Amino acid sequence: MRSVFAIAVGALILSWAGLPHDNTLRESMIRVKMPDGHVLLVSPVEVTTADWRRCVQDKACTHGPKANDIAVRQPMTGVNWFDVNEFLAWANTRAGGNLRLPMRQEWRWLNRSLEKPRPAPLFTDPRLSWAAAYGQEESPGGPVRPSGAFGATPDGVADLSGNVWEWTASCAVSGFDGQAANDCPAYVVEGAHEAEIPIFLRNPAAGGCATGTPPTYLGVRLVSDE
Numbered sequence: 001m002r003s004v005f006a007i008a009v010g011a012l013i014l015s016w017a018g019l020p021h022d023n024t025l026r027e028s029m030i031r032v033k034m035p036d037g038h039v040l041l042v043s044p045v046e047v048t049t050a051d052w053r054r055c056v057q058d059k060a061c062t063h064g065p066k067a068n069d070i071a072v073r074q075p076m077t078g079v080n081w082f083d084v085n086e087f088l089a090w091a092n093t094r095a096g097g098n099l100r101l102p103m104r105q106e107w108r109w110l111n112r113s114l115e116k117p118r119p120a121p122l123f124t125d126p127r128l129s130w131a132a133a134y135g136q137e138e139s140p141g142g143p144v145r146p147s148g149a150f151g152a153t154p155d156g157v158a159d160l161s162g163n164v165w166e167w168t169a170s171c172a173v174s175g176f177d178g179q180a181a182n183d184c185p186a187y188v189v190e191g192a193h194e195a196e197i198p199i200f201l202r203n204p205a206a207g208g209c210a211t212g213t214p215p216t217y218l219g220v221r222l223v224s225d226e
Contacts, residue, residue, distance in 0.1 A: 024095075025043065025051065025091055025094070025095050025099065025222060026041070026095045026096075026099070026224065028043065028044060029041035029042055029043055029044070029222075029223075029224060030042050030043075030044050030155060030156045030157060031226065032109075032110060032155045032157065034106065034109060035109060038225070038226070039226040040102075040106060040223055040224075040225065040226070041223060041224040041225070041226055042102075042110060042155075042157050042221070042222075042223050043221050043222045043223070044152070044156055044157060044158050045075070045147040045148060045158050045159055045221075046075035046076070046147065046159060046164055046166060046219045046220060046221045047075065047076050047087065047219065047220045047221065047222065048073055048074060048075060048076060048147055049065040049073075049074055049075070049076045050073060051076065052064060052065055052076040052079075052087060053065060055086070055087050055090045055091070058090060060086060060087075060089065060090035060093075061083065061086045061087055061090060062083075062086060063078075063079065063083045063086075063202075073146055073147050074144050074145065074146050074147055075144060075147060075159070075162075075164045075217070075219040076219055076220070077144055077164055077217035077218060077219045078202045078203060078217070078218065079167075079202060079218055079219065079220060080199060080200055080201055080202045080218070081167065081187060081199035081200070082199065082200075083202070084101070084167050084220050087220065088100065088101070088222075091222065098224045098225060099222045099223075099224050100169060100222070100223060100224065101166075101167055101168055101169040101220065101221075101222070101223070102166075102168055102169065102190075102221065102223045103168060103169050103170050104168050104170035104188045104190065104194075105170075106168075106223065107160075107166065107168055107190040108190070110153065110155065110157050110160060111153070111160045111161075111190070112153075113153045113154055114153060114160055114161050138192040138193060139163075139192060139193070139213050139214070139215070139216055140161075140162065140163035140192055140216060141163065141216055142163060144163065144164060144217055145162065145163065147159065149162065150162035150163075160190075160191075161191075161192055162191070162192075163191075163192075163216045163217060164191065164216070164217045164218070164219040165189040165190060165191030165192075165195065165197075165204075165215035165216070165217065165218055165219065166189060166190050166191060166219055166220055166221045167187060167189055167197075167218065167219075167220050168187060168188045168189065168190055169187070170187060170188040171184035171186070171187060171188075172184075172185075172186040172187055172188050172196035172197075173185060173186060184199070185198060185199060186198045186199060187199065189215055189218060191215055191216075193213060195213070195214065195215050197215070197218065201218070202218065203218075204216070204217075204218060
């Protein structure tokens with residue numbers, strides 16, 4: 001299934017080759033020094049509904065925001081793994097490549113100034129680890145708020161503690177590395193707490209969260225290696 005999806009994305013990339021070069025997404029990125037010394041370029045806010053609408057208008061994204069969301073500078077939400085990869089393919093074609101999702105450890109480093117001590121687990125039995133923090137994790141609710149509403153880290157990265165969780169490129173299941181990564185069934189999403197989400201899920205409230213307290217909304221933030 002994933003290989004068919006990859007072929008479809010490849011065909012779309014060829015059809016977008018004639019689009020004008022657009023560095024808007026890359027030019028706004030912030031330089032953040034990582035623990036190993038290399039610099040990661042990070043979008044200061046999550047991908048907005050306006051960003052996503054441009055992808056839909058170019059017929060590169062098949063799933064788009066509702067009309068009443070487009071005028072507001074707020075994070076695009078309700079997107080699954082396949083939606084995100086359509087957007088990434090389009091963004092890379094427009095911006096010249098190298099845009100990607102953060103890995104779990106990269107995201108946690110970006111969030112280092114906001115991390116809070118984790119509560120003691122409810123269970124010590126490793127068979128119940130998936131539910132050991134259930135109900136103890138913070139899950140900011142309410143409507144999606146405008147970009148920047150949750151403040152920023154000292155690096156200038158905003159909304160890491162907001163009510164939108166961000167897809168990462170880290171598979172939630174061990175053993176899906178290298179070529180097998182194409183078959184990963186669920187990925188880590190990061191926000192007020194860490195969760196694991198199946199690739200098809202757009203709305204965590206509908207069920208389907210792989211572990212822990214379900215996130216409030218699912219969105220995406222772009223990074224790039226300098």
